[in-house]
Amino acid sequence: MDRWEFDQRCRHSSLASLPRSKGRPVNTRELYQFRRDTVAEAAIRAVWDANSAAWDASIQDEGDDFRRHRTDDAFIRMIGPVEGMRVLDIGCGNGYFARRMARLGADVDAVDLSPKMVRLARTRKDSGNRRVKYRVASATDLKVFADGIFDVAVSNFVLMSIADAPTALREAHRVLRSHGSLAIALTHPVFVHPSARKPYVSDSPRLEEAFGALASIYRDRGVAQIDTWPGFEPTPHFHRTLSDYWELFRSAGFVVDHFEEPGLALEPAQQSGQVAIGAHLQACLYLLRKTA
Ligand SMILES: C[S@@+](CC[C@H](N)C(=O)[O-])C[C@H]1O[C@@H](n2cnc3c(N)ncnc32)[C@H](O)[C@@H]1O
Numbered sequence: 001m002d003r004w005e006f007d008q009r010c011r012h013s014s015l016a017s018l019p020r021s022k023g024r025p026v027n028t029r030e031l032y033q034f035r036r037d038t039v040a041e042a043a044i045r046a047v048w049d050a051n052s053a054a055w056d057a058s059i060q061d062e063g064d065d066f067r068r069h070r071t072d073d074a075f076i077r078m079i080g081p082v083e084g085m086r087v088l089d090i091g092c093g094n095g096y097f098a099r100r101m102a103r104l105g106a107d108v109d110a111v112d113l114s115p116k117m118v119r120l121a122r123t124r125k126d127s128g129n130r131r132v133k134y135r136v137a138s139a140t141d142l143k144v145f146a147d148g149i150f151d152v153a154v155s156n157f158v159l160m161s162i163a164d165a166p167t168a169l170r171e172a173h174r175v176l177r178s179h180g181s182l183a184i185a186l187t188h189p190v191f192v193h194p195s196a197r198k199p200y201v202s203d204s205p206r207l208e209e210a211f212g213a214l215a216s217i218y219r220d221r222g223v224a225q226i227d228t229w230p231g232f233e234p235t236p237h238f239h240r241t242l243s244d245y246w247e248l249f250r251s252a253g254f255v256v257d258h259f260e261e262p263g264l265a266l267e268p269a270q271q272s273g274q275v276a277i278g279a280h281l282q283a284c285l286y287l288l289r290k291t292a
Contacts, residue, residue: 038164039223039236040163041113041140041163041164044113044161044162044163044236045113045114045115047233047234047235047236048112048113048116048117048235049114049115049116049117050233051232051233052094052116052117052120053116053120054231055093055094055117055232056093056094056120056124059093059094059096060096061096061099061124061125062096063096063097066281066283067097067156069264070262070263070264070281071156071185071285072097072100074260074262074285075154075156075183075262075285076100076104078183078258078260078285079152079154079181079287081104082104082106082151082152083104083105083106084105084106085105085106085107085152086107086108086109086149086150086151087101087106087107087108087109087151087152087153088108088109088111088142088145088150088152088153088172088175089108089109089110089111089132089155089156090111090139090142090158091112091113091139091155091157091161091162092110092112092134093117093121093156094117094121095110095122095124095134097154097156098110098121098132098134099124099126099132101132101154102126102130102131105130106130106152107130108130108132108133109133109145109150110132110133110135111135111137111139111142112134112137113137113138114136115136118134138168139155139158139162139168139171139172140164140168140171141167141171142171142175145175146175147174148174148175148177148178148180149175149177150176151176151180151181152176152183153172153176153181153182153183154183155182155184155185156185157185157186157283159238160186160187160237160238160239160240161235161238162238163236165238165240166248166252169182169248169251169254170252170253172252173252173253173254173290178292179289179290180289181257181287181289182289182290183285183286183288184285185283185284185285186245186283186284186285186286187237187281187282187283188261188282188283189218189239189240189242190218190242190282191281191282192281193218193220193239194236194237194239220239221239221240222238222239223236223237223238223239224236224237224239245286249286249288253291254289254290255288255289255291256286256287256288256289257287257288257289258285259285259286259287260285261282261283261284262283262285
């Protein structure tokens, strides 16, 4: 099957039938009205608390299709060996990635803003030879950790949920040792915009046309709710462009060592029979280095 045919199958098997949030028709005007510069952290915590059980059910022990087929292997390759290292997972969700780091020999601390998410992470089995320590903490306030104690920090699809990204990045910088690294996975802002509903409602059979709608809003910063995840409460998503991220990283004292836009691991994705989200979502991965 070539790429075109694969795209078609994905589209017809999944996207066309993707249920919209609670069956409500998407009201684009409402979404634009919701858009504003920020959302209080307490509100973001409440949303992730409300979504914790659904999130845990979709991620399970090994990550969802998107993570397993598109991003995890590339992310782990990019991070490099972690054996014997002290690793911090910022925004750990149900902790599947923290536990994977532990299985690779790291000593892992894992934090999440949502107490319910941390509770679920603790109930998942630790099959690593090292235990992961879970805590409720915000990326913007890591004062439970002293300066310079981690070799590596990871943040797997979290920064788009954080209003105060400059503080979060400064905190990650503070807790890293000199020349320590921060690995960040993001939904790719060129393809994923919280106000874009076109990819899910467009009649175009061509992904390029459906996603083309994003070009006109790519530079519209701010926050809106992602409300296309079936079974989830609408989730605030802060849109920043690639150059915004570049500037955020630089201002916090990082240099970018590596940038990657991982492709789909096509065969395993086809075999899994649930290729839709892995095929359509796009991600980008950054490896940042603390300069001093
Ligand atoms: C999309 S989920 C990703 C979870 C996990 N990293 C994964 O890949 O499965 C985003 C997570 O970030 C957490 N989060 C949001 N804002 C946060 C903050 N300020 N500090 C720490 N965690 C936060 C949410 O509670 C949620 O668990």
